[in-house]
Amino acid sequence: MNQKEKSQISKDKILNAAIAEFGTKTYENASLNNICNDNKISKGLIYHYFKNKDELFLKCVKVCFDELVDYLSKEEFDQLDFQKYMQNYFDLRYRFFKENNYYSHIFFHAILQPPVHLKEQIKDLRADFDTLNISHYRMALSNVTLRDNITEEEAMEYFFVFQEMFNGYFQSKAYENLDFNSLIEMHELKLSKILNIMLYGISKEE
Numbered sequence: 001m002n003q004k005e006k007s008q009i010s011k012d013k014i015l016n017a018a019i020a021e022f023g024t025k026t027y028e029n030a031s032l033n034n035i036c037n038d039n040k041i042s043k044g045l046i047y048h049y050f051k052n053k054d055e056l057f058l059k060c061v062k063v064c065f066d067e068l069v070d071y072l073s074k075e076e077f078d079q080l081d082f083q084k085y086m087q088n089y090f091d092l093r094y095r096f097f098k099e100n101n102y103y104s105h106i107f108f109h110a111i112l113q114p115p116v117h118l119k120e121q122i123k124d125l126r127a128d129f130d131t132l133n134i135s136h137y138r139m140a141l142s143n144v145t146l147r148d149n150i151t152e153e154e155a156m157e158y159f160f161v162f163q164e165m166f167n168g169y170f171q172s173k174a175y176e177n178l179d180f181n182s183l184i185e186m187h188e189l190k191l192s193k194i195l196n197i198m199l200y201g202i203s204k205e206e
Contacts, residue, residue: 011049014041015059022060023102027115032056054118062125064106069128071096077139083196085140090192097184108184111167133163166194 017039021030032053036043050056075092077085097104114122137159138152146155 014046018056019060019102022057023105027057058121060106061110061122064103065126065129067103068096069132082140082144087192089136094188104184
């Protein structure tokens, strides 16, 4: 085994340990000491590959987003019905989070409870995920007849506003006492329903 291979094994060991640490704790409660003590990794080895806790956390966030995008990109949706299209997309997201508990926690902490000083870096790291969301929403919209005074770009802008407001709502006091696993489940279950209400309103046509 050459030095490059040994280095990669060491780096992977640190990263896997960090994903487990940040995947079970908040950014504030996670620590490099825990990663070292729980996995027999020296702190010097961590600092050899990562500048500090922030850099290691952001690497975990990147891996999480990359894995999610890869998972979602493998599925093809050919339904002509907007609601079915988006529901299948949200169901696939939900399945990923159920199958990958560590990534689930990292994702939702990054989205709903990001460290304030890392918000901009996280925003950059989620760019591919946002692009994927846009492509799916645009594809689903292609099967919808928009009102005469609404353009597709306006509909997309509305989607962005909705997304930020929805995530902001889950950062409010209404959910502050909910345990994190329940918060994740509630977020995903409500997401498709709220999007449906956004598109079709709350009143039943007579």
